[in-house]
Amino acid sequence: xxxxxxxxxxxxxxxxxxxxxxxxxxxxxxxxxxxxxxxxxxxxxxxxxxxxxxxxxxxxxxxxxxxxxxxxxxxxxxxxxxxxxxxxxxxxxxxxxxxxxxxxxxxxxxxxxxxxxxxxxxxxxxxxxxxxxxxxxxxxxxxxxxxxxxxxxxxxxxxxxxxxxxxxxxxxxxxxxxxxxxxxxxx
Amino acid sequence: xxxxxxxxxxxxxxxxxxxxxxxxxxxxxxxxxxxxxxxxxxxxxxxxxxxxxxxxxxxxxxxxxxxxxxxxxxxxxxxxxxxxxxxxxxxxxxxxxxxxxxxxxxxxxxxxxxxxxxxxxxxxxxxxxxxxxxxxxxxxxxxxxxxxxxxxxxxxxxxxxxxxxxxxxxxxxxxxxxxxxxxxxxxxxxxxxxxxxxxxxxxxxxxxxxxxxxxxx
Ligand SMILES: [Zn+2]
Numbered sequence: 001x002x003x004x005x006x007x008x009x010x011x012x013x014x015x016x017x018x019x020x021x022x023x024x025x026x027x028x029x030x031x032x033x034x035x036x037x038x039x040x041x042x043x044x045x046x047x048x049x050x051x052x053x054x055x056x057x058x059x060x061x062x063x064x065x066x067x068x069x070x071x072x073x074x075x076x077x078x079x080x081x082x083x084x085x086x087x088x089x090x091x092x093x094x095x096x097x098x099x100x101x102x103x104x105x106x107x108x109x110x111x112x113x114x115x116x117x118x119x120x121x122x123x124x125x126x127x128x129x130x131x132x133x134x135x136x137x138x139x140x141x142x143x144x145x146x147x148x149x150x151x152x153x154x155x156x157x158x159x160x161x162x163x164x165x166x167x168x169x170x171x172x173x174x175x176x177x178x179x180x181x182x183x184x185x186x187x
Numbered sequence: 188x189x190x191x192x193x194x195x196x197x198x199x200x201x202x203x204x205x206x207x208x209x210x211x212x213x214x215x216x217x218x219x220x221x222x223x224x225x226x227x228x229x230x231x232x233x234x235x236x237x238x239x240x241x242x243x244x245x246x247x248x249x250x251x252x253x254x255x256x257x258x259x260x261x262x263x264x265x266x267x268x269x270x271x272x273x274x275x276x277x278x279x280x281x282x283x284x285x286x287x288x289x290x291x292x293x294x295x296x297x298x299x300x301x302x303x304x305x306x307x308x309x310x311x312x313x314x315x316x317x318x319x320x321x322x323x324x325x326x327x328x329x330x331x332x333x334x335x336x337x338x339x340x341x342x343x344x345x346x347x348x349x350x351x352x353x354x355x356x357x358x359x360x361x362x363x364x365x366x367x368x369x370x371x372x373x374x375x376x377x378x379x380x381x382x383x384x385x386x387x388x389x390x391x392x393x394x395x396x397x398x399x400x401x402x403x404x
Binding site for chain 1: 202205227230231234237240245246247250253254255257258259
């Protein structure tokens with residue numbers, strides 16, 4: 001995959017914009033997923049993932065062809081997500097009460113609108129609950145946890161993406177795991 | 188250091204798959220008889236499993252095309268290059284026409300002198316070419332920047348470039364008569380000639396020689 005990508009990037013560097021389309025196609029799911037798990041919102045994730053590719057294109061001349069493209073695009077996306085989290089005011093939460101529906105929260109409303117088999121519903125509820133807990137992590141723990149357990153990247157690559165020493169990455173993963181352990185204890 | 192801190196550190200080392208064998212041995216032995224640490228370790232592994240259980244999601248439909256639409260317009264030069272690469276035949280043809288136009292327009296501008304094709308019985312007087320009464324001129328006659336009077340007979344085409352053609356009633360031209368007075372007509376005239384040459388090329392299979400002729404004018 002990296003070989004194809006490097007070939008395409010060389011074409012982009014020669015000025016062929018269409019070659020970049022193939023690069024986007026190869027990494028869009030991974031980058032979107034990273035953004036979604038970081039931000040917990042599809043719409044924002046799409047926005048930021050697109051912005052990440054746009055920035056990559058604009059700065060393609062500064063990309064070092066000796067590095068992995070995935071490391072670079074993950075770095076751009078993670079930084080954009082962290083910026084967004086820092087700027088963001090706390091959004092509504094799914095368990096907020098919706099006016100006129102005392103006793104029902106938005107969570108049960110969303111759920112009751114979709115007629116899904118019970119076990120599928122349960123699995124979706126569980127996933128939403130887990131996502132909510134991931135979203136509660138401070139962003140410095142959230143990024144390492146998402147990169148390690150959702151994108152399944154080795155610690156070495158995570159340290160390159162975040163531009164942090166390996167020791168710092170380890171400490172953050174340990175603290176992130178501890179926080180998740182406490183948050184997910186009763187899920 | 189109490190048991191919790193050291194053992195907790197070993198748990199994380201274990202989960203990072205980066206633990207010294209003696210630490211792992213110590214962790215395993217400790218877990219055998221410490222229910223508190225057993226519980227802690229189980230909860231850590233459960234948290235990881237839950238995070239990993241979130242299904243892999245995909246980018247929305249149209250993601251790539253949305254990104255591509257947002258990219259800044261690439262330079263015209265590159266667009267043109269790609270277009271050329273994808274349409275080699277049209278590129279060759281348009282390159283040919285562009286080069287030809289350029290050379291023709293410069294020829295048109297330089298070519299302000301009177302000239303006429305050479306046939307033995309053509310009479311030239313003060314910028315006027317006469318095909319004399321009772322005479323038969325054979326072959327195509329081309330006159331530039333001059334007037335033509337056809338009193339006799341021309342067995343061939345008559346082309347008048349930037350000039351006039353007076354046809355006496357008795358005059359007779361067996362071929363086509365063309366008057367060319369504008370640059371574009373001039374160009375068109377050459378394109379038609381070029382086309383005829385090209386058709387000739389295809390017919391005669393004398394590609395290189397004829398192409399050189401076409402390119403030379
Ligand atoms: Zn213990």
